[in-house]
Amino acid sequence: MNIGDVSDRSGLPAKTIRYYEEIGLISPARDDNGYRRFAEQDLHKLAFLARARALGFTIEDCRALLALYEDDTRASADVKRIARDHLHRIEAKIDDLRAMQDTLTELVDACAGDARPDCPILRDLGRKA
Amino acid sequence: MNIGDVSDRSGLPAKTIRYYEEIGLISPARDDNGYRRFAEQDLHKLAFLARARALGFTIEDCRALLALYEDDTRASADVKRIARDHLHRIEAKIDDLRAMQDTLTELVDACAGDARPDCPILRDLGRKA
């Protein structure tokens, strides 16, 4: 398979696949013409990475997860720790965003949104702390 | 006021304040020795920026909001549009994170987290699509 094929089958842009090779997540073989030649195993790794990234894991998390995935002697506790830490970060992020959402919703609701200059949003942003 | 004073009073790191000058959000005066000299008005702008950033507005949103803030002939509709668009992006982001949270919670709960290699998290990531 060339890069276009694995791109289609993994859903990852070719650019991203090249980037993953550059940072050492995958190591596809090369044909004589310099083209990357992907085996099924490479595709499988890319699909793994695509799903891990879709769940919001960082690249370094992905690197660790992939290493564990390929290590038959792993302890599931190591996987779980990575996932739980990531889950906590997501929950913290949600909390932050919810706080912003609450404030913004109030402000947007309070703003007339007409041609007049008076605006509770700007009043809030410009208030003395 | 020197940069350290406005940093303390606005809560923004000195580095960030210099950066805001570099990208044209503020234009503090300069003393003969080259030090930035901040007026109360500069501090007020920085506090405005700090609050807008804390609500998650992008720098370009902040630039637009600041321009509206200083424009007596503004229409509140323009402010409201920026805020509402931003609110929608936040809500979309929350939805994305919640979906991740749901999946991750399931996976973490399903994983024993012990010394054995068997792991539902990795099984999920490595499943054939």
Added chain:
DNA sequence: GCTTGACCTTCCAGTGACTGGAGGCCTTAT
């Protein structure tokens, strides 16, 4: 007057995870 330490300055590089584009080689179909 000198030193010390806390400020302040600019400039450069790095972050994360790509993404876009230039310039050029390779393959396939007409």
Added chain:
DNA sequence: ATAAGGCCTCCAGTCACTGGAAGGTCAAGC
């Protein structure tokens, strides 16, 4: 033979800072 499309590398840009190096300035204490 040529044109289209796929592949290659390398460089730059994204966003909003952040860290650090190298050096100028200022106030206090000896």
